[in-house]
Amino acid sequence: MTALVWVLALLAVTAILVVPQLAWGIGRVRAVVAAVLAVVLLGGGWWLLERAALPLAPPAEWSAVGSVSSETCAKCHPDHYDSWHRTYHRTMTRDATPENVKGDFDNAVYEYLGQKTWLTREGDTFFMKTVDADWELRRAQIAGRGGQTGPPQNAKLRIDRLVGSHWVQEYMHRDGTGKFNRLPVLYHIVEKRWVHSHGAFLAPEPSDFWAKCRGFAWNDTCLYCHNTGPTKNPIQGSRGETLGYKTEVAELGISCEACHGPGAEHVSLNQNPARRFQARFAGNGDPSVVHPERLPVHRRDEICARCHGALVPKNEMWNKRTHHDPFIAGQELGKFNHFFHSEAEQHKLLAMNIRPEDEPVDGRFWADGTPLTTALEYNGMALSACYEKGHGKMSCLSCHQMHGDDPNFMLKPGMKTNDACYQCHDDYRDQLASHSRHAADSSGSLCYNCHMPHQVYSLFTTHRSHRIQIPDVKETSSAGKPNACNLCHLDKSLGWTQEQLARWPNRSGKPVTKLSEEEKTISSAVLLLARGDARSRAIVAAAFSNPDAQRASGSDWFGPFLTRLMDEDRYPIVRYLAHRGLRTAHGEAEAGPYDYLAAAAERAAQTRALRQRFDARPIERKMPFLPLTPGGLPDDAILNRLLKSRHDPNLTINE
Amino acid sequence: MNDPLADLRQRLARRHHLLGWWALLIFLSLGIGLETLHGFKIGFYLDRANEVRRLLWTLAHAHGTLLALVNIAFALGVTQFGVWSERRLKVASFFLIDALVLLPAGFFLGGIGPSEGDPSLGVLLVPIGALFLLAGVGLVAWSATLKSKQE
Numbered sequence: 001m002t003a004l005v006w007v008l009a010l011l012a013v014t015a016i017l018v019v020p021q022l023a024w025g026i027g028r029v030r031a032v033v034a035a036v037l038a039v040v041l042l043g044g045g046w047w048l049l050e051r052a053a054l055p056l057a058p059p060a061e062w063s064a065v066g067s068v069s070s071e072t073c074a075k076c077h078p079d080h081y082d083s084w085h086r087t088y089h090r091t092m093t094r095d096a097t098p099e100n101v102k103g104d105f106d107n108a109v110y111e112y113l114g115q116k117t118w119l120t121r122e123g124d125t126f127f128m129k130t131v132d133a134d135w136e137l138r139r140a141q142i143a144g145r146g147g148q149t150g151p152p153q154n155a156k157l158r159i160d161r162l163v164g165s166h167w168v169q170e171y172m173h174r175d176g177t178g179k180f181n182r183l184p185v186l187y188h189i190v191e192k193r194w195v196h197s198h199g200a201f202l203a204p205e206p207s208d209f210w211a212k213c214r215g216f217a218w219n220d221t222c223l224y225c226h227n228t229g230p231t232k233n234p235i236q237g238s239r240g241e242t243l244g245y246k247t248e249v250a251e252l253g254i255s256c257e258a259c260h261g262p263g264a265e266h267v268s269l270n271q272n273p274a275r276r277f278q279a280r281f282a283g284n285g286d287p288s289v290v291h292p293e294r295l296p297v298h299r300r301d302e303i304c305a306r307c308h309g310a311l312v313p314k315n316e317m318w319n320k321r322t323h324h325d326p327f328i329a330g331q332e333l334g335k336f337n338h339f340f341h342s343e344a345e346q347h348k349l350l351a352m353n354i355r356p357e358d359e360p361v362d363g364r365f366w367a368d369g370t371p372l373t374t375a376l377e378y379n380g381m382a383l384s385a386c387y388e389k390g391h392g393k394m395s396c397l398s399c400h401q402m403h404g405d406d407p408n409f410m411l412k413p414g415m416k417t418n419d420a421c422y423q424c425h426d427d428y429r430d431q432l433a434s435h436s437r438h439a440a441d442s443s444g445s446l447c448y449n450c451h452m453p454h455q456v457y458s459l460f461t462t463h464r465s466h467r468i469q470i471p472d473v474k475e476t477s478s479a480g481k482p483n484a485c486n487l488c489h490l491d492k493s494l495g496w497t498q499e500q501l502a503r504w505p506n507r508s509g510k511p512v513t514k515l516s517e518e519e520k521t522i523s524s525a526v527l528l529l530a531r532g533d534a535r536s537r538a539i540v541a542a543a544f545s546n547p548d549a550q551r552a553s554g555s556d557w558f559g560p561f562l563t564r565l566m567d568e569d570r571y572p573i574v575r576y577l578a579h580r581g582l583r584t585a586h587g588e589a590e591a592g593p594y595d596y597l598a599a600a601a602e603r604a605a606q607t608r609a610l611r612q613r614f615d616a617r618p619i620e621r622k623m624p625f626l627p628l629t630p631g632g633l634p635d636d637a638i639l640n641r642l643l644k645s646r647h648d649p650n651l652t653i654n655e
Numbered sequence: 656m657n658d659p660l661a662d663l664r665q666r667l668a669r670r671h672h673l674l675g676w677w678a679l680l681i682f683l684s685l686g687i688g689l690e691t692l693h694g695f696k697i698g699f700y701l702d703r704a705n706e707v708r709r710l711l712w713t714l715a716h717a718h719g720t721l722l723a724l725v726n727i728a729f730a731l732g733v734t735q736f737g738v739w740s741e742r743r744l745k746v747a748s749f750f751l752i753d754a755l756v757l758l759p760a761g762f763f764l765g766g767i768g769p770s771e772g773d774p775s776l777g778v779l780l781v782p783i784g785a786l787f788l789l790a791g792v793g794l795v796a797w798s799a800t801l802k803s804k805q806e
Binding site: 003006007010011014018021022024025026038042075076077078079082273276277280 | 703706742743745746752753757770773779780783
């Protein structure tokens with residue numbers, strides 16, 4: 001029934017109730033005439049409103065629709081606004097106001113390699129006083145020619161914008177050209193400490209204090225995935241060089257319109273109450289705004305893929321002057337962007353040369369295309385058999401929700417458990433232990449641990465892979481991608497894992513991947529930590545702080561091995577993750593002091609002290625896959641040999 | 656000698672007293688009910704998602720109470736002042752009584768099933784009730800303004 005019929009029915013009922021009373025006062029005929037007149041006038045008014053309402057249809061041209069702010073949406077959708085307001089999507093980019101700043105600016109002083117940085121606050125304005133970027137550049141140039149510079153010159157920079165609010169907060173200073181420059185010291189929210197950017201990303205430690213920030217502009221790098229409705233608007237010189245920016249966004253952070261499309265038309269149309277009631281009674285929602293759950297699965301997932309997928313813009317589809325992102329939720333993402341599944345593919349699409357010193361190129365994908373960093377979850381999911389063969393049953397929203405109570409991983413209730421997989425694989429519910437070969441109530445029977453292990457690095461830690469896979473040793477042996485089994489069974493070798501996996505149903509019963517003698521006899525974690533590349537080392541080092549891994553492998557051997565392996569690493573993040581393993585296994589007091597960003601000599605002294613402490617307790621139990629001396633300490637000859645054979649190319653993960 | 660208009664004024668005064676005081680009891684009780692919902696932090700009433708419900712039920716309580724007092728005031732005054740014809744008196748009386756029912760009922764029903772910031776369709780009783788109230792108060796004001804023949 002339409003709203004007009006409801007209105008007329010309501011008026012008629014009211015009139016029927018009122019007419020007898022009216023008749024008592026002014027006579028029956030007059031009363032009826034008055035009632036009919038009233039019904040006609042009020043019903044007619046509503047009918048005119050309905051006529052004025054535009055039909056329930058999507059905008060003729062989405063790109064012509066203007067944006068409104070989330071505050072506008074809140075007026076009619078307060079509960080959705082509130083649930084969004086709790087998320088870290090909202091706070092991905094913020095202005096530097098007291099309520100948004102997470103770092104300690106109470107006259108804090110942070111020292112990195114002898115250079116001090118002062119973090120201060122004056123009223124509601126925040127400052128970072130640190131080594132002047134130009135002075136540092138001159139110093140590097142002079143030092144390159146063997147010269148020496150005087151004491152460092154510092155610059156006091158106002159903090160204008162913030163990126164991140166969950167794990168890490170980065171600070172941006174806006175210069176006179178409209179460029180937001182990343183500042184070299186950031187705040188690690190999880191550890192509640194200041195960290196130099198050299199210790200925040202998976203990359204070798206350069207000598208230039210500003211290396212991770214030089215040439216970095218929020219306007220180029222963070223803009224498109226950390227904001228809604230981004231337009232870069234570079235100011236270009238006569239030779240095409242960028243002179244500055246007039247960057248605009250519909251809203252800082254990821255807000256309503258990132259997923260629901262621009263809302264100006266929706267807001268304008270629905271000022272008419274008759275249209276709102278029409279939409280409500282139609283039951284199919286209002287097409288003047290995008291509702292992801294009403295979209296086909298692929299279109300729905302592409303909204304997430306816009307920022308959680310690997311994309312390169314299709315230049316011909318983007319405005320060459322403004323660089324405005326033309327994608328609107330609900331449209332085909334591939335119309336405006338190329339998807340890629342390896343860094344080599346990305347470089348090819350961008351017509352970029354691969355520098356030989358960056359071999360292997362990939363800081364973003366494992367060799368089998370599995371994403372290695374966050375922000376590529378869509379790629380992982382799309383490669384999964386569950387997605388490919390799921391006939392549209394599986395989507396991001398199978399497990400995640402944007403308007404729930406859990407802002408951390410935005411999972412639906414119950415989705416941290418096997419109920420996530422039982423949505424499609426309910427038959428495993430009753431045969432969990434026989435399928436997993438682990439006790440049903442153990443972490444080995446949590447589907448995620450075997451099929452979505454922590455093979456993804458970003459933000460000082462590892463995250464679950466979104467490529468749902470069956471564990472196999474092949475990728476570990478050939479490409480150094482740690483497998484799910486050895487990320488828990490840190491003390492076991494690849495050979496042991498292969499034998500265990502061969503006993504699973506539908507497997508041949510025999511090992512099929514040819515493994516080296518070392519892979520058969522030495523713990524896979526120790527092997528990867530000693531001689532793997534930085535990607536493998538980071539993933540494995542992080543596994544040492546996983547409580548499930550500590551239970552499965554025992555942690556009594558962590559100290560002697562990690563203290564021998566972590567300080568040899570030229571990637572600060574690997575040092576941090578390995579030391580985090582020690583801290584979680586043995587406690588802060590026993591695992592310290594150690595600063596993964598201290599100068600090499602200081603770190604070496606700290607490591608020596610730690611090693612002596614842990615070596616005082618030799619490993620007495622039988623651990624067949626750990627290279628141990630008869631005295632129960634790590635066999636340094638073997639470890640040194642492995643370290644010498646380390647494959648350690650330069651690679652960078654800027655996440 | 657019996658004056659039919661004076662009888663009518665008496666009868667209506669009694670009717671408005673009766674309705675006014677009972678309505679006052681009902682709508683004050685509603686206020687206590689709403690306070691109770693506050694006291695026990697009932698999400699159905701207090702959650703931000705239910706802001707429209709809270710607003711409308713508060714309005715139902717406030718309008719109901721106020722209109723009950725208006726009806727009591729009418730009851731007290733109808734025998735005391737104003738120049739009334741029988742017709743005008745009857746119509747003003749029923750307008751005030753219907754406003755007393757329709758306005759709070761519209762607000763209350765509108766708050767039962769709100770959606771995305773909009774009340775439910777029951778809220779349409781509110782403008783009808785508002786028109787009745789306006790008309791009723793207008794008639795009372797008119798009668799109060801007129802001068803009797805004795806004056």
